[in-house]
Amino acid sequence: MGLIKSQIVLRHLCVTFIGILSFSAASVCHAEKPLHIAVASNFKSTLDVLAQHFTASTQIPIIISQGSSGQLFAQIENGAPYDLFFSADQARPKSLELLGLVFKNNDTSYRKTYGIGKLILWMKPNQKKRISEQIHIEINHLSASQYLKNLPPSEHPLRLSIANPNTAPYGIAAKSFLQNINLWPTLQKDIIRAQNVGQVFQHVQSGNSPLGILALSQLHYAKVNQQHYIAIPPQLHPAIIQQVVVLKSAPQRDQAMQFYQWLDQQSIRALIQQAGYSVPLK
Known part of the structure; x- marks a missing residue:
């Protein structure tokens, strides 16, 4: 009798175990597979917010990989x-399209502008006050070019951090701005070239660099006080069309x-705009 009872119990356990396995397999089969999105560093925090909204409404999970536009472009090519x-520019998406790597449907290419970036000069809290006192300009009227051109000798060599112009669109814009105010020849040998604007943020936040040129959106999510950065006029650098x-x-x-x-929903466009970007007209 003991043997028979043991066999019955064992058979019951096997049936239960198989049922659990079947249920788990069904759950896996019905689970949505994640989207894998590559994003330029300037837009990472904004995309995090968008991804939360999208997943909440669709149950589609999202995996995000960030880097400079140039690095991600090379990965996609490979x-x-x-x-x-x-991307943080339009050049690389266009190049991917020319390479035949962008999806098309009925001759319509799935490539579009989602935002236009804004460039800013960010500094340590005590920097702007000291310079504004020296050149007798109210803080709110101190331009980025005035700030950089009037740095006292004690601030040289200037450890200004920018994204690498060879791989990052915000680095291209930063270099162009410095060229347009005739400071690139003077400053270029001392500039810290970060891999991307995410690393520029880290340089200034950690104190490794007193100044950085990066995206307005990065400071929006970090809740940086507006008195600690200066907007760079868009006419002093190429438009950052993303x-x-x-x-x-x-x-x-x-x-x-x-x-x-x-992404075309008005509420989503509003979120992108609130994050520190201009959005294209519909």
Whole structure:
């Protein structure tokens, strides 16, 4: 009798275990596979917010990989399995399109502008006050070019941090600004070239650099006081037109197209604008 009871109990346990396995397998099968999005560092914090909204409404999870636009472009060229790419420029999305790496449907390319970046000069809290006192200008009227041109000798060599102009669009814009105010020849040998604007933020925040040129959106999410940075006039650098593409090789193409179209909702455009970008007219 003991043997029979043991066999019955064992059979019951096996049936229960198989049922659990079947339920787990079904759950996995019905779970949405994640979208994998590559994003330029300046837009990472904004995309985090957008991803939360999208996942909450669709149950589609999102994995985000950040870097400079140039680094991510090279990864995509080499077959990285991203679904979408948010670049900090329009040049690389256009190049991907010419290479045949952007998804097209009925001759319509899935490439568009999602925002126009704004460049700022960020400094340690005591920097702007000291310079404004020296040149007798009210803090609110101190321009970025005035600030840099009137740095006292004690501030040289200037450890200004910018993103690498060879790989990062915000680095290109920063270099162009310094060239337009005739400071690039003087400052270039001492400039700290970061991999991307995310690293520029780290340099200034940690104190490794007293000054950095980066994206307004980064300071929006860090809740940096407006008195600690100066807007750089857009006429002093090339427009930072930022585009997104759905990649032809996207493993989750349908979900990628859904996210791409979702970006056009007015409420989502408003979130991008609030984060420190201009948005294109519809």
